[in-house]
Amino acid sequence: MDDTYDMDAQANHEGLKFCPRCAAHLEDRESRGHRRLVCPNCSYIFYLTPAAVACVLAEQDGKLLFVLRRYEPGKGQWCLPAGFIEVGEQPELSAVREVKEETGLDVKITGIYDTWATNEDPRTPVISIAFTARVVGGELAAGDDATRAVFFDMSDLPEPIAFADHTRIVRTYIEENRRG
Ligand SMILES: [Zn+2]
Known part of the structure; x- marks a missing residue:
């Protein structure tokens, strides 16, 4: 898969x-x-049938982890670390694996935050599972289908964010955080 792959x-x-x-x-x-x-x-x-995606709200020192997408859809835009769950793979382990591949960090999953169905990905209909996580190790270094991996202050989010669903989930998460 390279930068020019055909979405259709x-x-x-x-x-x-x-x-x-x-x-x-x-x-x-x-x-x-x-x-x-x-x-x-x-x-x-x-x-x-929908493909299952794990995405991760990984927090550290009040900041949230984002990756800059290397490939379409959303190439050159930010999103939460995320990826397709492989056949036979436990969703929580997919979440941990995707964060490791895209950011170099080891996370511990702390909960399931939300699930939703979406047609935002032109490749396939998707069921997304968003996990909350905290960083327990590793070194921050972008990899795999991310060109950058950065913690952003929750009051100063990156733009643009690739998917309406990621935007929504991040806003809701931050709003709930504020309220405690
Ligand atoms: Zn046949």
């Missing part, structure tokens, strides 16, 4: 033509209440 080619549900099981042409049909791609030959149904 990454969308996991658009432009699919052939059955992945038998290679017959898929048909766009009504199936169990939804439009789905269905194989008329072997009855394979392409169920478009």
Whole structure:
């Protein structure tokens, strides 16, 4: 994956033509209440289901950890450390792994803050789980799909923030913090 990858080619549900099981042409049909791609030959149904994402509100000395995105969507914009949960991976461990990969820091998850469904990512519908965390080790150094990793004062957030949902979650978190 490089800086120029094609967003349309990454969308996991658009432009699919052939059955992945038998290679017959898929048909766009009504199936169990939804439009789905269905194989008329072997009855394979392409169920478009949301991918799960872990994102992390990692706080240290009253500051919140953000990363600058290396890739689309939201390339060159800030967001919370976040990433797709792998098959078989426990969501909490995904959260810890993503923070480590993108920021070099070790975190301890302290809670689940919120969950929501979104269509903000053009690659796939998403279910996001936001965790709260505190930093327990590591050295701050951007990596993987982050070009920078920075703690920002909660009264002086970076701009622009990549996703409306991250903006919302950060604002709510800060607001609740203020109220104690
Ligand atoms: Zn088929």
